[in-house]
Amino acid sequence: MSRQMGDSHRRFLQTMMANGIIDEQGAKALYQHCCEVHSTQCAADRLDDFIEVINSKLQPMFMQIRKGMSEVTGYQHYALVNMAETDITRMSSDYADNELELFRKTMDLIVGSENGTASSTDILNSTDSMTTKKLKKSETEHLLSRFVQDNWLSEKRGEYTLSTRCIIEMEQYIRKMYPDQVKVCYICHNVAFQCQICEKPTCGIKIHNPCVARYFKGRPDPHCPACEEFWPHEIPEIRRPRSQSRR
């Protein structure tokens, strides 16, 4: 059963287009706002149904509003993603061919790394092996800041990670293209870049930092859920969602 879209759905979708990704709290607030603006009834816990209506209409265009978790905060987010690769989708003009090549190289580094990061030095060095028009050092630095501004990468102290938006959109691509290197979280089964790893060599399971926080909460004596060895890593605190404040 698919309901018809109304202006409240369209306004929600347009906001997703403009932002790319919003967190769960924001999505709930946006849902209520869109319904208020268009005098539509809205039940507070029906956000996913509301989004499902939109997704049913987006499906023919291979677009979707997809849910995913931040590896840093553990909060759920909603991202508007593209799901197909065709002649038409490749006409996207946000980035030039060589800029996209650098993005792929950055992904290679991050996916292949142990801690899900790539240093700016390593990224700069990777331009040496570019097959498209080589980027200069200054161009690369400027490009990396564009990737961060457009929310494809995150940066902290010179280390780059895949943003939540990037992970949600690229997850299937990464599973397909890096089958041997991709790490998967033992608890939530999503791809994992920034995670803790079981130290037992025959086990080696990975768990997202926020998933560690939730799974081991209240357990003074943490053990690996797979092999039961002592879990030696620091157990992070569960992050409390910030209080909602209207602008």
Place this chain on the structure above:
Amino acid sequence: STQVQKGLEKLTAAEVERKVAEVVQYFLVKDQKKVPVRRAELVKNVVKEYRNVYPEIIKRTARTLDQVFGLKLVEIDSKNHMYILVNNLEPADGASPINSPTSPKMGLLFVILSVVFMKGGVVRENLIWNTLKKLRVDPGEKHEEFGDVKRLVTDEFVRQRYLEYARIPHTEPIEHEFRWGQRADAEVSKAKILEFLGQLFEQEPQSWSQQYKEAHSSQASSSSQR
């Protein structure tokens, strides 16, 4: 037309829907740079062998863009058959809980469009350059926010059809004049410009009686494609 009808009979519903979805995707991708889409390129790149049912394809594309995305497909040039996408949803009265990003270019464009509108619809370029200079935007210098200002205003905004930049004949050295472009006609509300100007100047919008009349009588949007 019967020709389109005959063409449709040879195609399955699924085939037509698939093609419409591709055209929708095409418009969305092309809208990234806000450059109008020409019918010729649309047919060549996407519609292809379905060109005999083109009118039906474009009609359904417009319907999908409207019903799914709240966007309006507007033919800004019925001679050259060029299309743009415009928002069909009114800006909401209440503030959205989400702070969507804005481009500083919109502010620059607003200044230029306002001056042109308030000065009767056509303005010699020097007035625009002098106005921008007072706002610390010099077409001769690289601007921290806008980069190559001259290129942004006379090339990018013109290609996007926000502005028209035309040579004034018999001028030496060559001078140009600015007018609103077809995208501005479809996207920009003169009434809302006057409202903002009224707040800035602390005057009633009606005090600019000629412009007020124009803003409230003309139905600004060009005809939409259905």
Place this chain on the structure above:
Amino acid sequence: GKEKAGQLFSEGTAFDPAAFTEHLLSFMGINRLEEGDEEQQNGSTFGGYLPQDAWHRLSRRAECCFRTAPSFHYMMGSFHAEPPPPKQRIE
């Protein structure tokens, strides 16, 4: 420059672009220099600097005059999917 005759309207206030820019600068949050007697030419702001978010501030306010369509941006599908080069084996 020479005003076109059509621009001198018989009724209604004339529009002064110089006044416009003054109001805009204030709106955008210009920091006027405070050192006493800065010579003002034609009452216009001489010196002073605009804050970094000046144009963002103006854009945000001017937004409501525009019915611009939001555009769709994505990474997946924007480039050819290619398997990465085989990883160098560390002996």
